[in-house]
Amino acid sequence: MCGIVGYIGNKQAGPILLEGLHKLEYRGYDSAGIAVYDDKTGKTEIVKAKGRLKSLMDKTNDGKALIGTCGIGHTRWATHGEPSETNAHPHCSDDGVVIAVHNGIIENYAELKAKLLKKGYSFYSQTDTEVATKLIRYYYEKYNNDPIVALERFIFRTRGSYAIAVMFKDYPDEIYATRKDSPMIIGVSDGATYLASDVPAILKYTRNVYYIGDREIARLVAGGVEFFNVDKELIEKSSVEIKWDAEAAEKGGYEHFMMKEICEQPKVVADTVNSAVSKGRVDFTETGLTDDVLKKFEQIYIVGCGSAYHVGAVALYVIEKLAKMPTRVELASEFRYRTPLINEKTLVIVISQSGETADSLAALRESKEMGATTLAIVNVVGSSIARDADHVFYTKAGPEISVATTKAYSSQLIACYLIAIKLALIRGVIDKTREDQLIGELISLPDKIKSILEDENGVQQFATTVATKSDVFFIGRGIDYAVCLEGSLKLKEISYIHSEAYAAGELKHGTISLIEEGTLVAGVLTQDELFEKTVSNLVETKSRGAIILGITVKGKFGIEATSDFTVYIPETDPLFYASLVVIPLQLLAYYVSASKGLDVDKPRNLAKSVTVE
Numbered sequence: 001m002c003g004i005v006g007y008i009g010n011k012q013a014g015p016i017l018l019e020g021l022h023k024l025e026y027r028g029y030d031s032a033g034i035a036v037y038d039d040k041t042g043k044t045e046i047v048k049a050k051g052r053l054k055s056l057m058d059k060t061n062d063g064k065a066l067i068g069t070c071g072i073g074h075t076r077w078a079t080h081g082e083p084s085e086t087n088a089h090p091h092c093s094d095d096g097v098v099i100a101v102h103n104g105i106i107e108n109y110a111e112l113k114a115k116l117l118k119k120g121y122s123f124y125s126q127t128d129t130e131v132a133t134k135l136i137r138y139y140y141e142k143y144n145n146d147p148i149v150a151l152e153r154f155i156f157r158t159r160g161s162y163a164i165a166v167m168f169k170d171y172p173d174e175i176y177a178t179r180k181d182s183p184m185i186i187g188v189s190d191g192a193t194y195l196a197s198d199v200p201a202i203l204k205y206t207r208n209v210y211y212i213g214d215r216e217i218a219r220l221v222a223g224g225v226e227f228f229n230v231d232k233e234l235i236e237k238s239s240v241e242i243k244w245d246a247e248a249a250e251k252g253g254y255e256h257f258m259m260k261e262i263c264e265q266p267k268v269v270a271d272t273v274n275s276a277v278s279k280g281r282v283d284f285t286e287t288g289l290t291d292d293v294l295k296k297f298e299q300i301y302i303v304g305c306g307s308a309y310h311v312g313a314v315a316l317y318v319i320e321k322l323a324k325m326p327t328r329v330e331l332a333s334e335f336r337y338r339t340p341l342i343n344e345k346t347l348v349i350v351i352s353q354s355g356e357t358a359d360s361l362a363a364l365r366e367s368k369e370m371g372a373t374t375l376a377i378v379n380v381v382g383s384s385i386a387r388d389a390d391h392v393f394y395t396k397a398g399p400e401i402s403v404a405t406t407k408a409y410s411s412q413l414i415a416c417y418l419i420a421i422k423l424a425l426i427r428g429v430i431d432k433t434r435e436d437q438l439i440g441e442l443i444s445l446p447d448k449i450k451s452i453l454e455d456e457n458g459v460q461q462f463a464t465t466v467a468t469k470s471d472v473f474f475i476g477r478g479i480d481y482a483v484c485l486e487g488s489l490k491l492k493e494i495s496y497i498h499s500e501a502y503a504a505g506e507l508k509h510g511t512i513s514l515i516e517e518g519t520l521v522a523g524v525l526t527q528d529e530l531f532e533k534t535v536s537n538l539v540e541t542k543s544r545g546a547i548i549l550g551i552t553v554k555g556k557f558g559i560e561a562t563s564d565f566t567v568y569i570p571e572t573d574p575l576f577y578a579s580l581v582v583i584p585l586q587l588l589a590y591y592v593s594a595s596k597g598l599d600v601d602k603p604r605n606l607a608k609s610v611t612v613e
Contacts, residue, residue, distance in 0.1 A: 002103040003027045003075040004184065005201050006165050006175050009192025009222050013071035014063025020194075020201035021053055021073050026257070026401045027197065028606055029075035030083035032056045034063070035090040035099050036071035037172050044068075044099055044167060048088040069222075070173060072165045072195070074101035080109065081126025091130040093137035094122060099167045100136065102129040103197060104182040107160035132158065136166060147176045148232050151217050155180070155230055161358065165195055175220040177212060183356045183384065184218075185209045188239075191223040198354075199242050199380070200399055208239040211382045240382045244399050256600040258402035258494070262586050263453060266446035268407045269579070271396035272414040273442050280439060282422045287391045289375065291426045297373070298345040299326040303335055303363045307405045307489060308351035308412065313482035314578045315349075315416035322430070322438075322575060323423035332359035336366055346372040349419070353400060353408040355383020364388055377415045379408055393419075402601045404494050406586050409486060410449075413579050417442060420575075441573040445580070448570040452583045459584050462549065462565045463591030466491075469520045472499040473541075474585075475507065476524035477534055483578040484524055487585030494593040494603045504537040517545030522585075525552040525559060526569070526577035538562050549588075551581055 003024030007013045017034045033048030033056065045066055049055035053075065060066055074089035081087040089101040106112070109128035112135055117123075121134050135157065140150035147168050154164075155178060163182035167175055177184060177195055187194040189206035195218075196202045199209065210225060212218050216235070217228040227237045254260035276282060284290070300319060302312035312329035319327045330340070332350070336359075342348060348367040352360045355378035364374050364385055376389035379397045386392045395411035421438050424430040430438075466472065472491060474484035481503045488501035502511050504523070515521065521541045525534045531552075538548050539562055550563030553571055560566060569580040593600045 002029065002077045002197070003201070004072070004101050004103055004163060004165055004195065004197045005074075006072045006177070006195030006220065007192065008070040008173065008175055008220055010069060011192065012064070012067065013069055014060060014066040016063070017071050017073035018053070018057055018060070018063040020196055021075050023200040024075055024197060025053060025602060026403055027075065028077050028403065028602070030078050031085065031088035032073070032075045033088045033090055034060070034066065034071055034073035035167060036066035036068040037167065038066075038068040039172060040067065042172070044096065044169070046090050046092060046099065048085050048090075050083055050085050050088065070167070070175065072099070072101050072167060072175060079105055080128045087125045087127050089129055091125065091127065091133040093134050097169045098133055098137040098140060100129065100133040100164055102132055102162055102164040104161035104163060106132050106158050106162060108158065112157065132162070132164060140168065145170055147171060147174075148217055148219070148228055151176060151178050152230060152232055154178070155215050163197065173221060177218045177220065178216065179212050180214045181358060181361065181384070183354070184212045186212065186218055186220065186225050188223060188225060193220045193223060193225055195220060199244065200401065203242065203244060203399070207242040207244070209242060209382070210237055210239050211387070242381065256402065256590070256594070258404055258406060258590055258600050261400055261402055261407045262583070262590065264398070265407050265410045265583065266450045266453075268395070268397045268411045269414055269449060270446040272411040273418070275396055276393070276415075276418050277439055277442075280436065282418050282425070282435070282439070284422060287375070287393050289391050293373070294423060294426055296345060297325075297347040300328070300347045300349060301340060301342060301367070301372070302327065302329045302349045302351065303332045303360060304351040305332045305357055305359055307409045307486055308353065308357070308360070310482065310486040310489065311351055311409060311412040311416060312349070313485055314413060314479055315420065317479045317482060318417060318575050319420045319423065322420045323427055324429050325423055325427065330363070332357065332363045335359070335363040340370070342367060342370050342372045344371040344373075347375060348372045349375045349377060350385055350389065351377045351412055352385050353379045353397070353405055355380045355385040357385070361385050361388065377412055379411070403603055403606050404490055404589070409582065410579060414442065417576060438573060438575075441576055445572065445576065448572060448580055449583055451570060452580060456587050458565070459567060459587045460591045463588055464595055465547070466497070466520055466588065466592045467495070467595045469497060469518070471514065472497055472520045472522065473511070473515070474499065474501040474522045474524070475504040475534065475537060477504050477530040478527050479575070479578055480524040480526055480530065480534065480581070483581045483585070484522070486582055487522065487524075487588070490586055490589035491592060493606060494589055494598065494600055495596060496598070496604070497592065504534045507537050507540065512540065512544070515541045515544045515546050519546045520549065521546040522549040522551065523563075524581055525550065525556070526581060527574055531556065531558065535559060535562060551584060553577070
């Protein structure tokens with residue numbers, strides 16, 4: 001949510017800031033703004049606009065109207081205060097001495113605002129960011145115009161999450177930044193220094209980045225950066241190399257990022273398999289999860305939000321069936337409000353594409369406090385969840401720009417399959433022959449995914465039927481139900497059609513009352529022992545006027561008489577069918593959204609990375 005960019009160097013800042021904000025549009029926003037210091041006039045000009053970034057680009061002539069080589073920018077997701085030009089960032093103190101942009105939520109902003117009002121400060125917006133800006137101004141004046149001390153006092157006085165970039169009038173060639181629980185990276189290259197919320201914004205300029213730790217302060221100058229801890233002491237920090245290249249964050253000829261990322265799944269699945277398979281064996285050496293470490297666990301908790309939670313739902317079935325290990329899957333947003341029965345013999349797996357999901361990060365930290373061992377499955381090197389976890393499995397999805405995840409989901413599934421295979425082997429539930437068979441199936445998945453993608457025309461044509469529907473239901477049993485959760489989410493989030501996923505056996509417990517003439521019901525049928533039961537459920541909906549979409553395995557028969565349209569997927573091990581079923585479900589959602597003329601990559605009200613609760 002929200003996006004921050006900053007630049008200081010020898011080029012004009014305006015176009016660079018706008019380009020960076022464009023790269024962060026996928027994070028979700030409703031307004032945008034930039035501030036650029038003009039060293040000729042000695043003034044910093046702030047320009048803001050409500051709505052899409054194009055409005056800001058038009059107001060600034062693509063950034064060229066603002067003259068200066070130092071600036072900050074922001075795309076805002078409204079939290080405190082409605083979307084408006086007034087509430088948009090950057091915000092400034094009354095005298096223009098302090099200008100700031102901020103991601104996150106200052107939880108005690110009302111208390112701070114009341115204090116500042118008593119000190120004579122006035123407020124023009126409804127935002128907690130203006131409060132933060134003027135709090136920094138207050139401490140800046142109180143402590144002899146020292147930016148480091150002002151930010152240090154800000155850190156101690158505020159509660160909540162934040163990533164904040166600040167410009168001070170008295171330090172025109174510098175940018176200051178600090179963070180807590182919200183992402184922030186810094187890159188240095190060719191005499192310039194860049195600041196951003198996420199890698200794509202600066203990937204064009206550098207692949208070596210610094211991660212600011214919680215409650216650390218950064219001082220940016222052209223071509224350099226210094227870091228300070230909360231005691232104001234200078235600290236050393238090493239950069240991290242981002243393996244992605246700049247082209248990976250571009251559309252590459254596709255109309256939408258989502259379709260590009262759907263089509264990249266054969267590669268990312270192969271890359272993720274190869275990252276943890278060595279000489280035909282599952283090898284977790286890089287994660288530090290040795291056999292001895294894995295042997296001590298008696299139960300697993302899998303925690304995630306949205307699609308990451310859906311990965312966990314599939315993983316629960318796979319781990320329990322393959323490794324015979326008690327497993328639970330939990331919504332990260334609910335995890336802390338329960339009393340999870342975890343201890344030192346529990347492995348808590350936290351799944352997050354960005355590695356910055358606020359609820360998932362909080363669940364990870366609570367799990368560690370309770371004595372559990374934590375494993376992060378993330379896609380972003382150096383992210384907060386990766387840094388805090390005991391062990392990390394990095395998926396190989398590369399940058400994912402579309403808000404609706406596709407390739408990250410698929411690579412997370414692979415990570416969970418590999419964990420299940422390893423656990424099953426060391427627990428003696430399977431032998432090496434079975435391991436060989438399972439790994440062979442994983443290695444074959446990319447080609448099978450590719451074959452589904454090559455035969456997408458039928459799904460594209462059927463999508464026009466779905467686009468006219470107001471309600472869609474996805475049903476299945478076991479692993480099929482788990483992947484239905486993801487199919488339903490994909491459709492609703494980018495097409496705005498109401499859709500729900502149900503365990504097929506639950507239809508008669510209330511849900512079937514919603515089925516009427518023309519309702520679309522999508523049934524997933526890949527598990528042999530559950531096939532006939534799910535067909536019976538589809539027949540029940542058909543008799544009440546439903547239109548049936550069936551997704552099943554090539555060579556299976558018994559669905560054609562019931563289904564109005566059938567999608568066939570290649571055979572694989574029954575444990576891994578979710579990796580194949582999800583492809584036509586993603587394509588269906590994509591083509592429905594595209595046929596309705598919607599913004600596929602940036603659906604309304606949604607953000608790629610949810611970094612606030």
